[in-house]
Amino acid sequence: xxxxLTLGEIKKITGALVEISADAPIEYDSFLIKNISSLENSGxxxxxxxxxxxxxSVFDNVSIEKIKNSKAGFILSKEVICLEKKYLLVDxxxxxxxxxxxxxxxxxxxxxxxxxxxxxxxVSETAKIAQGVIIQQNSVILDGTIxxxxxxxxxxxFVGKNVFIGSNVKIYPGVKILDNCVIGNNTIIHSGTVxxxxxxxxxxxxxxxKKIPQIGIVKIGNDVEIGANCSxxxxxxxxxxxxxxxxxxNMVHVAHNVVIGDHTVILAQTGIAGGAIIGFGCxxxxxxxxxxxxxxxxxxxxxxxxxxxxxxxxxxxxxGIPAIQFNxxxxxxxxxxxxxxxxxxxxxxxNFIEKKESKKSFWSxxx
Numbered sequence: 001x002x003x004x005l006t007l008g009e010i011k012k013i014t015g016a017l018v019e020i021s022a023d024a025p026i027e028y029d030s031f032l033i034k035n036i037s038s039l040e041n042s043g044x045x046x047x048x049x050x051x052x053x054x055x056x057s058v059f060d061n062v063s064i065e066k067i068k069n070s071k072a073g074f075i076l077s078k079e080v081i082c083l084e085k086k087y088l089l090v091d092x093x094x095x096x097x098x099x100x101x102x103x104x105x106x107x108x109x110x111x112x113x114x115x116x117x118x119x120x121x122x123v124s125e126t127a128k129i130a131q132g133v134i135i136q137q138n139s140v141i142l143d144g145t146i147x148x149x150x151x152x153x154x155x156x157x158f159v160g161k162n163v164f165i166g167s168n169v170k171i172y173p174g175v176k177i178l179d180n181c182v183i184g185n186n187t188i189i190h191s192g193t194v195x196x197x198x199x200x201x202x203x204x205x206x207x208x209x210k211k212i213p214q215i216g217i218v219k220i221g222n223d224v225e226i227g228a229n230c231s232x233x234x235x236x237x238x239x240x241x242x243x244x245x246x247x248x249x250n251m252v253h254v255a256h257n258v259v260i261g262d263h264t265v266i267l268a269q270t271g272i273a274g275g276a277i278i279g280f281g282c283x284x285x286x287x288x289x290x291x292x293x294x295x296x297x298x299x300x301x302x303x304x305x306x307x308x309x310x311x312x313x314x315x316x317x318x319x320g321i322p323a324i325q326f327n328x329x330x331x332x333x334x335x336x337x338x339x340x341x342x343x344x345x346x347x348x349x350x351n352f353i354e355k356k357e358s359k360k361s362f363w364s365x366x367x
Contacts, residue, residue: 199256
């Protein structure tokens, strides 16, 4: 990513302390940082990021070798790893990195959007668009919609009637938000996602399947991020709810009347059937299938490729199809891996018994 800021500007944006072990002094206000790049591909005018992903994250030997071999001009980090390198030291590298990227994105938008609403966009006269909202080419905003300040609507987006979009929301190009949906503050929605499509609801009649009208809404909380090509269906009645701080990966389907608790994480290609209730702070792996109308307790973890067929209690870890407690699944997996060996042993036992029975049958002719 191009930066083109002086070291002094980056220091101010990130709140970093500068650690320079080399003897040569650097003028903060004249030394230009050109790019943010990886350790492997950085040059002397680039900055690389060392991210602390949590308590379990440690620098292994490979990582240290990458740092030693890197040609990065500066490394944004929590601590000094290799003494011969130059560092921008911060308490939280991910937060500092995010602040820098946000600054660059806003700077780029301001440069390219002198007129904040593009002439090719259609905005209804009854829509209320706050100051600082950017609406790009060929987007459509229909009647009664409210968009709060500093939000961004990318090119070719569709926003239906009576939608509410909070402040500082970023909606990437090609997103569809249908009538009456609610999007909270600081939320990000990536390209291709559809919010508020009809839930899959039908009644079975002698004449075939008859569609049940879906008249509810989708309500998305604050600080949510929804990946590309997701589908979040409106409720049949009431609300489909995505709680505050929820993070949803690409290609996830959330069906009608699902409720997802705050700060839950859902990985790619997961499908959640109608009416399921997911608690606070859950972790759901990729390609998980969750049955309709079940309840998943707070803090539960579901391992990738699992099929959840019944309720899960709080803080349980489950795995498999159907999903069972992880420790139980591990014991079963050990047995499954040994089945070929057990089969051979069983065949030998069976063969021994058959031979013994055959000998017994032979001698029974004479006695």
